[in-house]
Amino acid sequence: MQPDPTAAVVLFSGGQDSTTCLAWAQARYARVETITIDYGQRHRIELAAAAAIAVRAGVPQRVIPCDSFRALGGNSLTGDEAVEGGVRAATQLPNTFVPGRNLIFLTLAAAYAYQRGISEIVTGVCQTDYSGYPDCRASTMTALQASLRAGMEFPVTIHTPLMHLTKAQTVHLIRDLGQLELLAWTHTCYNGQVPPCGTCPACELRAKGFREAGVMDPLLVRLGALDPRR
Amino acid sequence: MQPDPTAAVVLFSGGQDSTTCLAWAQARYARVETITIDYGQRHRIELAAAAAIAVRAGVPQRVIPCDSFRALGGNSLTGDEAVEGGVRAATQLPNTFVPGRNLIFLTLAAAYAYQRGISEIVTGVCQTDYSGYPDCRASTMTALQASLRAGMEFPVTIHTPLMHLTKAQTVHLIRDLGQLELLAWTHTCYNGQVPPCGTCPACELRAKGFREAGVMDPLLVRLGALDPRR
Numbered sequence: 001m002q003p004d005p006t007a008a009v010v011l012f013s014g015g016q017d018s019t020t021c022l023a024w025a026q027a028r029y030a031r032v033e034t035i036t037i038d039y040g041q042r043h044r045i046e047l048a049a050a051a052a053i054a055v056r057a058g059v060p061q062r063v064i065p066c067d068s069f070r071a072l073g074g075n076s077l078t079g080d081e082a083v084e085g086g087v088r089a090a091t092q093l094p095n096t097f098v099p100g101r102n103l104i105f106l107t108l109a110a111a112y113a114y115q116r117g118i119s120e121i122v123t124g125v126c127q128t129d130y131s132g133y134p135d136c137r138a139s140t141m142t143a144l145q146a147s148l149r150a151g152m153e154f155p156v157t158i159h160t161p162l163m164h165l166t167k168a169q170t171v172h173l174i175r176d177l178g179q180l181e182l183l184a185w186t187h188t189c190y191n192g193q194v195p196p197c198g199t200c201p202a203c204e205l206r207a208k209g210f211r212e213a214g215v216m217d218p219l220l221v222r223l224g225a226l227d228p229r230r
Numbered sequence: 231m232q233p234d235p236t237a238a239v240v241l242f243s244g245g246q247d248s249t250t251c252l253a254w255a256q257a258r259y260a261r262v263e264t265i266t267i268d269y270g271q272r273h274r275i276e277l278a279a280a281a282a283i284a285v286r287a288g289v290p291q292r293v294i295p296c297d298s299f300r301a302l303g304g305n306s307l308t309g310d311e312a313v314e315g316g317v318r319a320a321t322q323l324p325n326t327f328v329p330g331r332n333l334i335f336l337t338l339a340a341a342y343a344y345q346r347g348i349s350e351i352v353t354g355v356c357q358t359d360y361s362g363y364p365d366c367r368a369s370t371m372t373a374l375q376a377s378l379r380a381g382m383e384f385p386v387t388i389h390t391p392l393m394h395l396t397k398a399q400t401v402h403l404i405r406d407l408g409q410l411e412l413l414a415w416t417h418t419c420y421n422g423q424v425p426p427c428g429t430c431p432a433c434e435l436r437a438k439g440f441r442e443a444g445v446m447d448p449l450l451v452r453l454g455a456l457d458p459r460r
Contacts, residue, residue, distance in 0.1 A: 104334060
């Protein structure tokens with residue numbers, strides 16, 4: 001089977017990074033589809049955000065369930081981390097976090113893309129802000145791509161347009177693509193709040209990116225939640 | 231985290247190959263655990279077989295659900311294959327088959343092993359009889375191992391003791407390990423029948439292996455289903 005070189009699948013969570021990737025892909029490919037993994041997100045609002053953005057961007061969205069993380073994550077704590085309110089206190093990762101999770105997400109995305117005759121996969125992984133996650137690094141993406149090509153006998157290519165960008169550069173990227181408004185519908189807050197809480201690590205990282213970019217966050221504009229102190 | 235070098239996790243389906251891998255692992259490692267992926271097998275008897283064998287072998291068994299395949303598989307048919315009774319007629323693969331499925335299974339096994347402090351993974355993939363599956367090949371396993379090591383920052387090693395064995399050699403392997411009787415509880419038949427139908431491709435491949443090995447299949451002995459014509 002010859003893949004369609006004008007098509008791409010975006011691994012799409014409804015957050016700022018994958019929404020920027022969606023805009024990037026739409027500028028580059030004639031046919032763009034999205035896949036969202038429903039792994040039991042604590043905040044279902046993330047899935048609603050993804051659906052809303054896909055509609056606004058005019059792209060198909062396929063939600064694929066994956067209940068493995070809940071099963072692995074629920075029993076995964078090795079005892080050396082405190083757990084508070086379903087979040088590992090030390091890391092602020094949801095307790096459905098599983099080592100190598102992006103490997104699973106991207107393999108599912110590749111399997112879906114294969115079935116659609118698409119070899120180009122786009123993901124928002126980034127090692128600039130999240131260097132603590134080994135499954136977000138460029139070297140991991142290179143190894144994973146080789147594994148997918150071998151295991152599927154298909155010329156899978158993983159595109160990571162945000163890999164070496166700062167959050168501020170990511171804001172500039174989607175702005176320069178003319179799609180900044182899509183960010184008005186993204187969800188970032190770890191606490192699942194709308195308007196966002198503004199104090200969790202995810203909100204702080206997002207706010208810092210917009211501040212350094214010199215751009216107002218369209219989400220806060222939409223919600224009338226712009227705080228001059230941010 | 232230093233992994234326990236005396237421990238291994240076996241990716242365990244309850245079939246002949248992974249049961250042989252379990253026996254191989256028990257001869258080699260002091261601590262052996264098994265993980266079974268419940269991906270919505272059409273024949274739930276496979277899961278029952280896996281549980282029964284784990285008890286007989288005296289090893290822990292963890293069942294991890296994965297509902298992604300049903301979602302991907304159910305919509306995956308590209309229209310160029312006929313489907314009969316839930317099986318793709320051309321291939322006899324269950325219609326939950328997804329390209330690169332072993333990549334997912336082994337990544338889940340590695341995530342589980344990581345959480346247990348275990349780096350050694352054992353799988354029954356084999357390129358001798360199944361060379362049509364790219365995700366069963368030695369080259370794929372090498373690439374996947376590199377991907378898992380990068381993505382988990384953990385010295386994952388994938389062991390494939392059956393990779394270059396014929397089915398007859400696999401029968402000899404478990405016999406020589408003194409564990410032939412474990413095969414009396416394995417499930418192979420694609421039609422989910424007990425006693426096995428004897429005519430589906432899986433039954434035929436199994437029967438051919440025992441015939442060439444010059445060994446009676448303990449499953450058929452147990453069930454009183456030995457047929458002199460086989």
